[in-house]
Amino acid sequence: MKCKVCGREAVIKLKAYNTSLCADDFISFFEKRVEETIRKYSLLKNGRPIVAVSGGKDSLTLWYILNKLGVAADGIYVNLGIGEYSLNSLEKVKKMAQRLNRKVYIFDVCEIVGKNIEGIARIMKRVPCSACGMVKRYVMNRVCLDMGYDVVLTGHNLDDEASALFGNLLYWREGYLWKKDLTLEEKDGRLSRKAKPLFLCSERETAAYAIVSRIDYIYEECPLSFDAKSLVYKEVLNRIEEISPGTKIAFVKGYLKMLKKRKAFEEEGDGKGMGVCEVCGYPARGLRCAMCRLMEKSDTSKQIAFIEYNPEEA
Numbered sequence: 001m002k003c004k005v006c007g008r009e010a011v012i013k014l015k016a017y018n019t020s021l022c023a024d025d026f027i028s029f030f031e032k033r034v035e036e037t038i039r040k041y042s043l044l045k046n047g048r049p050i051v052a053v054s055g056g057k058d059s060l061t062l063w064y065i066l067n068k069l070g071v072a073a074d075g076i077y078v079n080l081g082i083g084e085y086s087l088n089s090l091e092k093v094k095k096m097a098q099r100l101n102r103k104v105y106i107f108d109v110c111e112i113v114g115k116n117i118e119g120i121a122r123i124m125k126r127v128p129c130s131a132c133g134m135v136k137r138y139v140m141n142r143v144c145l146d147m148g149y150d151v152v153l154t155g156h157n158l159d160d161e162a163s164a165l166f167g168n169l170l171y172w173r174e175g176y177l178w179k180k181d182l183t184l185e186e187k188d189g190r191l192s193r194k195a196k197p198l199f200l201c202s203e204r205e206t207a208a209y210a211i212v213s214r215i216d217y218i219y220e221e222c223p224l225s226f227d228a229k230s231l232v233y234k235e236v237l238n239r240i241e242e243i244s245p246g247t248k249i250a251f252v253k254g255y256l257k258m259l260k261k262r263k264a265f266e267e268e269g270d271g272k273g274m275g276v277c278e279v280c281g282y283p284a285r286g287l288r289c290a291m292c293r294l295m296e297k298s299d300t301s302k303q304i305a306f307i308e309y310n311p312e313e314a
């Protein structure tokens with residue numbers, strides 16, 4: 001198998017693009033795609049971005065590429081206190097912070113709330129994933145706004161988005177269906193802008209990029225967030241992709257087109273009816289936001305705070 005660009009030995013075949021590439025040309029190809037996605041969909045709007053990094057391949061790849069493309073971006077990491085898994089992922093995040101020489105804001109749930117995410121889930125009477133999602137959203141939003149960044153970037157990839165879309169369609173969850181987007185706009189200075197620059201990059205491509213760029217990431221998935229359904233959706237979509245390359249990207253791009261049409265007709269619903277937390281001033285459904293209710297129930301005297309890990313001072 002030869003590289004379609006330079007004729008050297010290829011390392012990856014990309015059926016969806018009808019091409020095969022060597023390591024160097026694959027790196028250029030992938031970076032160009034990310035750059036084009038950012039430009040075409042105005043993901044950064046010349047603002048100062050911050051990347052939510054989990055220690056996994058997607059978010060570390062995103063963080064690395066941005067800095068390589070000359071977009072100075074710091075990081076946010078939420079330490080959920082899940083034993084070895086969190087210890088290892090924090091180590092990968094710090095390692096990348098050193099490689100890029102960028103700062104990362106760390107929110108340590110055990111230190112601040114006094115319990116790890118399983119303890120928090122019990123207090124909140126929710127499953128760990130749901131409590132974890134709440135804490136992560138709150139922290140990403142607050143670090144972005146408090147520290148003067150303009151947009152939070154996450155590492156969601158094509159497979160994540162296609163499988164979520166597929167699930168929403170299967171059960172016609174209309175309430176969720178039209179909420180998925182490449183970006184979520186800023187609201188009243190209390191809800192930060194969000195964007196997903198890897199939206200059109202598949203899991204396989206992202207993993208290949210991470211490997212050829214020697215990005216040291218955590219292979220294990222979170223032990224608490226086993227989502228059997230989403231794994232099956234990903235499998236089914238990959239099976240379809242095998243017979244009909246390019247389907248996943250067409251599915252997601254088609255959805256984006258439909259969404260644009262809908263938006264032209266309706267006013268955006270996001271954040272509508274959103275109140276403000278009487279304690280912290282960030283978005284809330286009732287009088288207090290979920291995070292402030294959690295802090296109250298966990299009888300800690302701590303205030304929300306972030307550790308600033310600066311590789312230059314470490």
Ligand code: AMP
Nearest residue numbers: 052053054058059076077078154155156
């Ligand atoms: P997931 O929901 O685990 O698939 O993660 C989706 C995205 O959320 C990742 O690509 C990261 O950008 C972000 N993320 C996940 N876990 C964390 C974490 N512990 N700290 C900061 N960001 C995270």
Ligand code: FES
Nearest residue numbers: 129132222224225
């Ligand atoms: Fe959220 Fe594991 S990453 S529960």
Ligand code: ZN
Nearest residue numbers: 277280289292
């Ligand atoms: Zn609050």
